[in-house]
Every structure is written in C-alpha cells, then in structure tokens.
Amino acid sequence: MIPELGNFSLILALLLALTQGTLPIIGAARGNLSWIALARPVVQGQFVFLAIAFGCLAYSFVNNDFSVMNVARNSNSELPAHYRFAASWGSHEGSLLLWVFMLAGWSVAVSVFSRHLPDEMVARVLGVMGMVSVGFIMFMLITSNPFDRLLPAAFEGSDLNPLLQDFGMVIHPPMLYMGYVGFSVAFAFAIAALISGQMDAAWARWSRPWTTVAWVFLTIGIMLGSWWAYYELGWGGWWFWDPVENASFLPWMVGTALVHSLAVTEKRGSFKSWTLLLAISAFSLSLLGTFLVRSGVLTSVHAFATDPSRGIFILGFLVIVIGSSLLLFAWRAPKIGLGGKFDLVSRESMLLANNLLLVVAAGSVLLGTLYPLLMDSLDLGKISVGPPYFEAVFVPLMTPAIFLMGLGPLSRWKQASLPELVMRLRWAFGVSMATALLMPLVMGEWKPMVSFGLLLAFWVIATIFVSIRHRLQNSGQGSVFTRLARQSRSYYSMHLAHFGIAIFIIGVTLVNGYETEKDVRMEIGSTVEMGGYTFRFTGASPVTGPNYSAMRGDIEVLHNGEKIRVMQPEKRTYNASGMTMTEPAIDTGFIRDLYVALGEPLEDGAWVVRVYHKPFVDWIWFGCLLMAFGGMLAVSDRRYRLKINTKPIEAATEEKDGGRAPSGNRLATGGKKG
Amino acid sequence: MMRFLLPLAAFIVLVGFLAVGLGLKPREIPSPLVGKPAPVFQSPRLHEPDQILSSKDNLGKVWLLNVWASWCVSCREEHPLLVELSKSGIVPIYGLNYKDKPELALQWLGQYGDPYTVSVVDPEGRIGIDYGVYGVPETYVIDKDGVIRHKQIGPVTIESLEKKILPLIKELQG
Numbered sequence: 025m026i027p028e029l030g031n032f033s034l035i036l037a038l039l040l041a042l043t044q045g046t047l048p049i050i051g052a053a054r055g056n057l058s059w060i061a062l063a064r065p066v067v068q069g070q071f072v073f074l075a076i077a078f079g080c081l082a083y084s085f086v087n088n089d090f091s092v093m094n095v096a097r098n099s100n101s102e103l104p105a106h107y108r109f110a111a112s113w114g115s116h117e118g119s120l121l122l123w124v125f126m127l128a129g130w131s132v133a134v135s136v137f138s139r140h141l142p143d144e145m146v147a148r149v150l151g152v153m154g155m156v157s158v159g160f161i162m163f164m165l166i167t168s169n170p171f172d173r174l175l176p177a178a179f180e181g182s183d184l185n186p187l188l189q190d191f192g193m194v195i196h197p198p199m200l201y202m203g204y205v206g207f208s209v210a211f212a213f214a215i216a217a218l219i220s221g222q223m224d225a226a227w228a229r230w231s232r233p234w235t236t237v238a239w240v241f242l243t244i245g246i247m248l249g250s251w252w253a254y255y256e257l258g259w260g261g262w263w264f265w266d267p268v269e270n271a272s273f274l275p276w277m278v279g280t281a282l283v284h285s286l287a288v289t290e291k292r293g294s295f296k297s298w299t300l301l302l303a304i305s306a307f308s309l310s311l312l313g314t315f316l317v318r319s320g321v322l323t324s325v326h327a328f329a330t331d332p333s334r335g336i337f338i339l340g341f342l343v344i345v346i347g348s349s350l351l352l353f354a355w356r357a358p359k360i361g362l363g364g365k366f367d368l369v370s371r372e373s374m375l376l377a378n379n380l381l382l383v384v385a386a387g388s389v390l391l392g393t394l395y396p397l398l399m400d401s402l403d404l405g406k407i408s409v410g411p412p413y414f415e416a417v418f419v420p421l422m423t424p425a426i427f428l429m430g431l432g433p434l435s436r437w438k439q440a441s442l443p444e445l446v447m448r449l450r451w452a453f454g455v456s457m458a459t460a461l462l463m464p465l466v467m468g469e470w471k472p473m474v475s476f477g478l479l480l481a482f483w484v485i486a487t488i489f490v491s492i493r494h495r496l497q498n499s500g501q502g503s504v505f506t507r508l509a510r511q512s513r514s515y516y517s518m519h520l521a522h523f524g525i526a527i528f529i530i531g532v533t534l535v536n537g538y539e540t541e542k543d544v545r546m547e548i549g550s551t552v553e554m555g556g557y558t559f560r561f562t563g564a565s566p567v568t569g570p571n572y573s574a575m576r577g578d579i580e581v582l583h584n585g586e587k588i589r590v591m592q593p594e595k596r597t598y599n600a601s602g603m604t605m606t607e608p609a610i611d612t613g614f615i616r617d618l619y620v621a622l623g624e625p626l627e628d629g630a631w632v633v634r635v636y637h638k639p640f641v642d643w644i645w646f647g648c649l650l651m652a653f654g655g656m657l658a659v660s661d662r663r664y665r666l667k668i669n670t671k672p673i674e675a676a677t678e679e680k681d682g683g684r685a686p687s688g689n690r691l692a693t694g695g696k697k698g
Numbered sequence: 699m700m701r702f703l704l705p706l707a708a709f710i711v712l713v714g715f716l717a718v719g720l721g722l723k724p725r726e727i728p729s730p731l732v733g734k735p736a737p738v739f740q741s742p743r744l745h746e747p748d749q750i751l752s753s754k755d756n757l758g759k760v761w762l763l764n765v766w767a768s769w770c771v772s773c774r775e776e777h778p779l780l781v782e783l784s785k786s787g788i789v790p791i792y793g794l795n796y797k798d799k800p801e802l803a804l805q806w807l808g809q810y811g812d813p814y815t816v817s818v819v820d821p822e823g824r825i826g827i828d829y830g831v832y833g834v835p836e837t838y839v840i841d842k843d844g845v846i847r848h849k850q851i852g853p854v855t856i857e858s859l860e861k862k863i864l865p866l867i868k869e870l871q872g
Contacts, residue, residue, distance in 0.1 A: 097771045174771075182769050301705060308709075319720060335720040343713055350706035357702050394715065401718035600769050602797030602823070 027092050027171040030080025034121075034171070037073035037128075038161040040066050044131075044154030048147035049219070060143050063150040064135040070157065071128040078125045081170050082112045091177035094118060094170045100183035100600045102571035110194040111184045116318055116334075117170035119197060123314075124160045126198075126205045127153065134209060134234070141230060148216035149209070156208055159341045167334045183571070183600035192252030200245030200272055204310040206238020207275060210282065211307035214300045215349060218356040228290035228299070233659040235286060235303070239279045240655035246272050247648035255610055260541065260619050260636045262644060265414040270393040271313030277386040278306040281379040283655075288375055292437055294364045295376065297357040302379075304353060308346040309386070315342055316393070367439040374432040381425040388417040426480045426529070429522055430487030434494065452490045456482035467538055467639070477533025484526035488519045514661040521654025528647025534640035541637075543623065547630045555637030557618060558582040559591075563629055564622070572596040574607070577622050577631060581611065593633075595622045617641045730830070736763070736838065736846045737828035744795050744803055744817035751792075751818050756840070760870045762791045762863075763838040764814070764854075765826065767798040768806035770834040776853035777810050783859070784813035789867050793817035796826050796834055839863060841870045 044066045051059025081094070085108045090096040098115045099108050113122040131153045138146045164170065184193075213231040217223040249272065254262045263269065282302040288295045319335030366372035392409045399407050430452070435445060460479035464470045495515070499507045544552050546561035553559075564577040574596040581588050591609035598605065608621035616639045623632030731737075740752045764780060766773045784791050793814035795803045800819060807817075820826055829838065839848040848866055850858055 093771075178771065178774075180769075182771050297702070305705075315716065319716075339713065339716055339720065342716075346709055347706070347713075350709055354702040354706055394712075397719040398715055401715055602767075602769075602821075 026080050026083050027089065027173065030077045030084075031169065031171040033073040033076040033080065034161060034165060034169075037070050037077065037124075038158065038165065040070040040073065041154050041157040041161055044070060045151055045158050046154075047151075048154075049151035052144040052147040052151070052220075057143075060147040063147045067128070067131045067135045067150050067154070070154075071132045074121075074125045074128045078112070078121055081118060081121055082109055084171075085109060085112045085118075088181070089177075090179070090181050091173055091175060092170075093172045093174040096174050096178040096181045098181065098184050100181040100571060102599060103181075103184055103189070104570050106194060107184060107189050110188075113197050114184050114188050114193065115170075117164065117168045117172075119201075120160060120164050120168060121170050122198065123201055123205060124157055124164070126201050127157050127160070127208060130202075130205055130209055131157070134212075138230075145216055145220070145230075148219055149212040152212035152215045153208055156212075156345065159345065163334075163337050163341065167337050180600070183598060186572070186596070186598045186601065186603050186605045187256065189571075189598075190252065190256050192248060192256060196245060196248040196252055199241055199248055203238055203240075203242025203245050203279075204272075204275065204313070206234070206241055207279060207303075207307040207310050209234040209238065210303040211349070214303035215352065217300060217360070218352045221356060221359055223289075223296055223300070223360045225290050225293055228286050229663075231303070232283075232286045232290060233664055235279070235283055236655045236659050239276070239283055240652045240659075242272070242276050242279060243648055243652045243655065246276060247645050247652070250648075251645050254641075255608065257606075260539075260608075260621075260634075260638065262535075262641070265389075265392070265409075265411045267393050268313070268317055270389050270414075271309075271316050274313065274386050274390055274393075275306050275309040277382050277389070278302055278309055281382040281386075282306050284375050285379055288372055292364050292366070292372060294366060294372055295379075296360050297353075298376075298379070300353060300357060300360070302383075304346075304349045305383075308342075308349070309390075311342055311345060315339060364438075366437070369435070369440045369442050369445075371432055371435040371437045371440065374428050374435055378425050378428050378432065381421055381428075385418055385421040385425075388421065389414060392417065423480065426484060426525070429525065430483050433491045433518060433522075434487065448490060448494065449487065452483065452486035456486045464537070467534065469538075471537050474533055474537035477529055477537075481526040481529040481533065484522055484529070488523055488526075492519065512661055512663075514658050514663070517654045517656075517658035517661070519654075520657060521651045524647045524650030524652075524654060526647070527643050527650055531640050531643030531645075531647055535638050535644070539636060539638045539641075542635050544633055544635065545626060545630060546633045547628070552633075552635055554635055555616065555618075555639075556583065557637065559618075559620065559633075559635055561631070561633060564625070564631055567594070569596065571600065572598045572605075575622065575625065577620075577633065579609070579620050579633070581618060591618070591620045593620045593622045595625075612642060614642070615640055731846050732849055734846060736840045736844050737825070738844075739818070739820075739825045739828065741818040741820060741825060744793070744800060744819050747800065747819070751816050753844070756790075756792070757844050758842050760789060760842060760867055761815075761840055762789055763794055763829075763840060764791055765794045765796050765829075765831050765834050765836045767796045767834050768802040769798065772853045773835045774810065776835055776855070777813070779854055779856065779859060780813040781811040784815075788864070789871075790815040794825060794829075795819045796831065797821060797823045837863075839866055839870070 044063065047059045048063035048066075050056070051062070083089075084092045084095050085099050086105060088095070088099065088101045088108070090099075094115055094117050095111075098118070099111045103111065111118070113119045131150055134149060134153070135146070138149075210231050213227070213234070217227055246269075249269070250262045253264065254260065282299065285295045285299045285302050289299045315335075315338045319338055364372075392413050395409045396407055399405055431445060431449070434448060456479055459482045460475050463478050463482075464474045467474070492511075495511060496504065496507045499510050502510075540554055542552060542554060546552065548561060548563045551558050551560045558581070560580045560582065562578045562580060564575045567574050567576045574594040576592050576594045579591045579593070581591060589611060591611060593609040594607040596605045596607055597603070606621050606623075608619055610620075611618040616637060619636040619638060621634045623634055625631055736753065738753050740750050743749050743751050766777075780791060783789070791813050793816070795817050797820065799821075803817070803819075807814075818825075823831070829836075833851060835853055837850040837854055838846050839850075841847050847870060848862065850863065854863065
C-alpha cells in the first residue's frame, strides 16, 4: 500500500511539474498574469508530493518491505536503521528520487526567496526548473521506478553494498546532489535571461547567491566523498580520478569559473554571454555526470546497475535540455552582447584568463574521462586513462591560475598598472619564494616538487596579506580594527576561499612529498617504526557487528617511548553478501595522520599490516571547508540584505522571523531543508 | 553568430560519441579464459557435503557452469529459465553456490526449484577467483575437452539463450 501511495504521489508530482514547466513560461510571454501567478503554488505542491513519495520509499526501506524490488536489492533486515534509511538513495532509482526531491526543494526556495524579483522572471525561472523536473520524473516512472514490486516478496534483501555502509553514505550523496541540482537555479536564471533578452547587473546580483550556495554544497559534497574514500577504502588515497569523481569535479570547476564570472557581470557588466554559457555548462555537466554514471558507457566503482533503455532515455533528455539551451544561446546571446570593455592588464582580464584556464582544465578532465569511450567507439581498442594523465594535464594548467589568483584581487577594474602591481607584490613574491625554498628543509628533505607546490601556496597567502594591508591603507581613519571592520563580508569571503586553496595545496604537496607506507608481516609482539612512531602489534581477535563479523587487530602506537593510543583496524565479512571489507584505523592529527589497515591473516596469529604516515593530509579537506565557508560568508554579505530592505513591507516580515539574519543564510537553510 | 554556435557544435559531436558508446559494453572485457581449459576444481556437493565433485568427471560432455547464490536477487530472474532448460534435458547444468550458507541455499532451491545436476559449494569464493567471477550470476559453457567456450556475465535471458548459448551447445555437441 505504502509503495503504491509513493508511486501515485510521483505521478501527481509529474502532472504538477508539467504544469510548472509550461503555463508560467507561456504566461510570461503573453503577459497572462494568472498563469504567471501559477508558478509559486504549483512548485510548492510538487514539492509536497515528492516529499510524500520520498517518505514512502524511506518508509519501505526502514521497515524492510522486501516486496519492493529496490528494497530487496539494496537493503537487509540486519542492516542498522540509519543505513537502511540511507539505502533509500543507495540505488539508481532511489538516488533519482532524491535528485528530483532536491530539485523541488531548490524550486521552493526560489519561490519563497524571490519576492523582490519581477514576477515574469520568477515564472520563467521556475518554469525552466519544472521542465527539468518533468524529464527526471518521467525517467523514473518509465525506466527506473523505485516502487516496482517484487512478487512474491523476498525473504531477505541482498544488502546494501558494504562500501556504502558508512556514515559518509548518509551525508555525502545528499550534499553532492544539493550542489548538482543547485546549479539548475543558475541554469534556469540563464535561460530566463535568454528568453527575455534582459541581462543586467540586477540579474547577476539575483543569480549570484544561488550559484554560490550550490557551489558551497558541491564543494562540501566532493570533500566528503574524498574523505570517505580515504578512510573507508583502505588504500590511503584521497582522489583517484575515477570517472564518477571527475563527473562531480567538472561542474565544480565550471561552477568556480561561473562564480567569478558572475562577479564581473554584477560589478562591471562585462562577460555577459560568457556568464550565460558557463551557467548552462555547469548544469549541463551535472546532467552529463548523471548520464555517465547511469548509462553504463564508462566503468567505475560508482556506476549503478545499467540498462540500455535508461541510457537512451537520459541521452535523449540531455539532447533536449542541453541542445535546446545551447541553441537558444546561439540565437539570443548575440543580442545580449558582451558588455563593458577593459584593458589587457585589469582585474577583468585576469579573471577572464583564470576562467579560461578553469574551463580548459575542465575540458581536459572531460577528455580524459571520455577517452576510453572515444577509443572504443572508434574501434581503437579498450584502454583506461589513469592518474598520470590527469596530473600531467591538471597541474600545469592550474599553476598559472594560482599565480593569477594572487594578482587578481590587487589589480584595478578596467585598467591596472603592471609596474605598480610588480612594485606592490615583489615582497610577496620574495617572501613566498624564500619560504618555499626553506620549508622543505624543515620537513627533512628538499624536493623540487614540494618546493614548487609550497611556492604556490605561500604566494596565495602572501598576496592575501598584501591585499588586505593595501585595502586598509586606503580605508580612511581609525584604528586597524575599525578599518578591518569596515570591509565587506564579500571581501573577506574571497580571501577566505583563496586561503582555503592555499591550505589545500599545502596538504596535497606535503602528503605527496613525504608520506611513507609500509606493508609488513607482523607477528604478535613485533614492532614497526615509521615517522618517529613505533607500532606494536598485540594480536587480533574476533568481534561481531550488527550485520558482519570481523577480526579486529590491536596495534599500540608509541611516541618517544610513551604509549599514545591503541589503533584497532578491522577486517570485516558481511553476512548477507559475504563481501570482505577493510576498515582502517586512523589517528588524526594537526600535522599528520597515522593510518593502519589489516591485510591478510597469516599463520600463528600473524597478519599482513599496512601502515601509513601521512603528513598534513587533513589540510586537504580543511582547505575545502575553508573554501566552502568563504562561499557561505559571501552569500551573507550585506548587499543581499539591502536588496530586500528596498521593499519596506517585506523587510518588516523578514525582521520578524529572522531578526538581522542575512538573507544569504536563510537562503542556505532554505536549500538544506530541500 | 557563428562563434555562438560553437558550443552547440561541440555538444553535437559529444552526443554522437555518447550514442555510439551506449551500444558498446565496456564491462564485457573479453574473458581471457574463453578458449582456455576450465580451471579444475574439487569441491563438496551442496546436497551431500561429504561427497566431493571433481570437474574432471565432466570430461567428454558439454556442460554449463552457473554461478549462483541465495543472496543474489538477479539469480531469481534467470532461475525459471534454468529450470526449464534442465527439464528439456538439452544440457546438464552444474551450479557453483558462491559465497553462500548451505542452509539458505537449500531453502532457496526448495522454493524456486533445482535445475542443477549437482551444485558444489564455494563458501570462500576460491573457485570463483580461478574462474574470474566478478558478479553473480555468471554462466560458463564448457565443451567436451573441458575448454571454456563462452562466458555469460549477468542473468541468462531468453535472448542470450536462443541467440548464443543454445546454438553453441548444439554445435559443440554435434
């Protein structure tokens, strides 16, 4: 009964999405006010029905309804309840439902926080989002219904893939999807601008916070995925250039370019058609990622079970959505024009160069990801493209981008003076160079690549200092603190995000340069030394988990002769599937991680044990968090609140419920509810 | 105008490749075992655990080796076809009960029918490693000389039976 209710809600949601995708847009074109006014209530209705559908699926999972095919394949009665809930989005069908549910959430957020926008604009934006929703709900109902029954019911489910039985599964996919789906807002704004032919600074100001929030979610989502891979897979790596990782990284890179391009469009009115193209591309790449994961054209550890009819459907959907957007772009963008002019040396030109570098980098990653497919379709053999390609292409492209990242914030808009920049930055360059040369010696060994990576990181940090100092000198009277307080949040948000990049680079550089790894045979009582730590193996004993049995090793860690902790890596065997999983033990520290994983058992209680010492590895994820915080700070900037305050009636209601809460924050929480 | 069409042109090329890609099957890496002698195993039978079946006993006849497990939902899709095939008596089907518990496996066969001449157990998946099993179900066609002639990854379907497996068996038996 409950699954049928879910199915029925899904059909109702489809009908509402159809209405949302057609009437408001037509109404906006014809000036039919009642059709325009339809947009908001229909969006909210669709959200309610999708919430019911999602609730029904989650209910079936939590209550072990193995008469539902999806539940029987992806859950098990022994699975702990929070994983049963997370298993709702563990399969292809369920994750699609999560996708549209979040799309509806974002649409509701737009409908609620858009009171200051012209109604025709809102109608067009929501209409475009409705059309996207139609495609996805139809995809589900036609090829991948999460509520399909399995009759007669299975006694027991086949269990969720043990790799997914982790807290990461509970939060990583929702965050990532919030990011993917969030770019649909920027996309819808872009299409609305192309349809109406209007694109001005106000348009950029409206789309900017939405884009930034989506970017923040995507950043956190990718970070969580990377961290999860690190502590769950037991290989000690944090990024594998797997096709599906790339599928999330592509929209991130283009989204980063979009965030910067929007800034130029808002402040200077330039880059107009470029911004539109990036907005279309960021969302198109999110859709492409969906296609790659679900159509079976690429092999990946993430790929869902595949079925050719699904592939054809998504490809058709891609052609309609992306093809028509790009056609619309080719037709209307020449009217919108390029916007203001600027000199060769100016902040605009540096942002443009950075944008191009990001897009070229995204293009290279896309090429590497699709290369096996290209070769195979031209009948040139089956090959796979690995990390060496991606590193060889990505690092040289990002190096000038990082260099420009330091220059940009210090250059003037429209026209900057090169000699003045050189004067101002010579100290920053000297200091970062000297630190980069000396720092590796402190770490114990001088390596050119480490020095180079650190140079980039310190360059970013040094230029942030120079920029803030310069800004303060030009901010009038008062103490340093009053002058610091005078700067806008968006100014600090930029530096915070850039500082995050620097921290990220430091983490990547040092862990690649100095990590050590040992695969050793450990008898009971034997020790191994690494990075100034002594690991002593004291044996392994059986333990029983809720749905697995495991061998748990006990490894004492000694530092300077003192025991600092006991690490307990596990080797688990899951009851339902018989799959074995390595559960490493990690001791996290500010400047290093100790990472221990159990390999194979040997005779007499001895084990093969893998031990890693990973300096500064957590800085990688900490850097990503700083970038995300930077984004959140940006959307909380005062000028988005001012925008609302221009309409006194709404401002009054805002004051009541939110106090002085900045609009951007409410935007973000509104999105999270979705 | 022309340069604004470039993104669309690039997208059309991409779609062309993706469309071709849909028809390809990257997972069907040609099994290196096809055309090679099937790995020999000796393993306890599912129904009579004290008796050992050796795959050498099957020399001289064409047979199917079907990898299955009670925890495998896809196995239920192909199972009615296997039951029918075994009733027809065209070819003996041997089961490799992969990473399973005997009591669950027996209960499963009791419920859905037992198409297997003999099922052998592979609780640790050791035989599976020799055969390069990377998903359940998988089905191998093995000829009279004990050489693997075909490997079906995923459930056997009516289509794969009629187009590939049955004609191949006929040819090998002939």
